[in-house]
Amino acid sequence: MRPRALIVDDEAPAREELRYLLEEVGQVQVVGEATNGEEALLLLRSLDYDLVLLDVRMPGGSGLDVAAALQEHPHRPKVIFTTAYPDHAVEAFDLSAADYLVKPFDADRLRRALDRALTGGAERAEAGERAPEARAGVSEVEPLVRIPVQKDGRTVLVDGASIVYAAADRGYTSLKLADERLLVSFSLNELERRLRGHFFRTHRAYLVNLDHVREMVPDFRGALVLVMNDRQRSRVEVSRRHARELRRRFGM
Known part of the structure; x- marks a missing residue:
């Protein structure tokens, strides 16, 4: 079963484009969409998602607010920010974002972000990736x-x-x-x-x-x-x- 993804963006064309790219890449199944931060948190409380693709600037709570709230989530999904604004990257990575995509981006860039979010942590754990010893x-x-x-x-x-x-x-x-x-x-x-x-x-x-x-x-x-x-x-x-x-x- 493919990982479950939630798209969060207040603009319908942006959600449609992202869904199209995700279907083209084929690594996740989109099982939910939200138009603002409040809707996103409501969906995240009702279903365990593996991945959230978050816009930054939205009504009803920014994507950064959503990511901050997820820090205490019992089943914390991976977060990829998808935004037209490059100036929030530092804040995003402080919230443990897997990646930060600045629109417009293509399927290859999205695929790399998904690889990092969905397999990077597991690969590092399996390989025991730590700073080289002593x-x-x-x-x-x-x-x-x-x-x-x-x-x-x-x-x-x-x-x-x-x-x-x-x-x-x-x-x-x-x-x-x-x-x-x-x-x-x-x-x-x-x-x-x-x-x-x-x-x-x-x-x-x-x-x-x-x-x-x-x-x-x-x-x-x-x-x-x-x-x-x-x-x-x-x-x-x-x-x-x-x-x-x-x-x-x-x-x-």
Whole structure:
């Protein structure tokens, strides 16, 4: 039996288009539609759905309000946001959304979102996906999260494991990946809360993924400089205040 899906959107053409795409993809069966947040919660109380496809801006409670209410639902369905507004992605992922689709999107993009929502969690559990164990003395931690980034009019989900380091500079925060740098709307403090585990605050301006440290170079002041394993072999400062704890994390 295919997973049961609920479509929530206040515009009839949008519901029809989404139902058409879901039928084309064929991974779920649509067994309900709601035109606003109030109707959606009423349906969700009367039937256990596996997936909810939520618009954001609607009368009778926004999609974000519905997703927040689902946090306490005994049979919490997966949530995919389908919206014309890209500016709520951060709030959506804070509510554990499986994906955030900005209209218009096609069947292939919807299929990827459904794969992530319906099989991603099971695959991760089966594979035991966690941050890599105790490399250089770093203990096992919780899985890393994905960070939503606006890029070329799209919301791109950046896997925490691919982030080499994050840096704050002149009012901006950037994510340094292996061969590119992306600006994000999060402060460094917010990223530190989201990127737990192998990430370490080396300095007030840097948050480093310890899995990407290539070398540790001491300086004459008792501080450290980290050489990272990105293409540019970036160098990241470690303040004296944090150097001792970092050495401990690496078992030194």
